[in-house]
Amino acid sequence: MVDLHCHILPGIDDGSPDMETSLEMAQIAVADGIDTVVATPHASSTNPLSPSEIRAATQAFNEALRQQQIDLVVLPGAEVEAQLQMVELLRGKQLITIGDRGRHLLIETPFVGIPQFLEQICFELQIAGITPVLAHPERSELARQQPEVLQKLAERGCRLQVNADSVLGRAGRDAKRLAVSLLRTGQAQILASDAHDAHYRPPRLSSARNKLERAVKDINFQMLTDRVPRSIIDSPKESHK
Ligand SMILES: [Fe+2]
DSSP: OEEEEEESSSTSSSSSOOHHHHHHHOOOOOOOTTOEEEEEEESSSOOOOHHHHHHHHHHHHHHHHHHTTTTEEEOOOOOOOOOOOOHHHHHHTOOOOOGGSSSSSEEEESSSHHHHHHHHHHHHHHHHTTTTEOGGGGGGGHHHHHHHHHHHHHHHHHHEEHHHHHTTTTTHHHHHHHHHHHHTTEEEEEEEOOBOOOSSSSSSOOGGHHHHHHTTTOOHHHIIIHHHHHHHHHHHOOOOO
């Protein structure tokens, strides 16, 4: 499996605080059947991480994994704060895309706000050749109150990523309901961990499998956790000059 959203890099955001935790997270991911993780630290105005910092941290972590003989590949990425001028920031090489392929951008779904803002951001990115991937929209108050916004975005080609934790009810009943509904209708096509540590929010995907298979007849778990995320990290590289 591929975990497309994971705060596994040590000491870079509110995820893993240190190398020991990061290595423990990596072992949990491998034991769960995950072979590739996209490191997605928060990149925002309050935590302005540059792509070069993220690339360097990812490289250092892969080196530590090799030294510990942990068979996991970590790719660079970020969970980017939703903001206008994203296309300009991308062109200025101030934002990093998923797997650094220049094709898909993981955007933190605003918790509250106006849907037009989100629609405009996604539309502008698509015009520039970038596919927006909305991180855990099921946790957003905005999306729960106006689910038609997500439907519209999904129909226009945005990707929606649901958290495995949300399916398990760990983000509350409303988030669980929307998560299952987004997966049932096919609007969400990616399941990721959004792991922040080794204990409370660990990088596991398989724990959601039983629950999902009971809740949604004909759900294709392999598609959500492998085929779609792998197609994203395997996209041909684009430089967006
Ligand atoms: Fe996250």
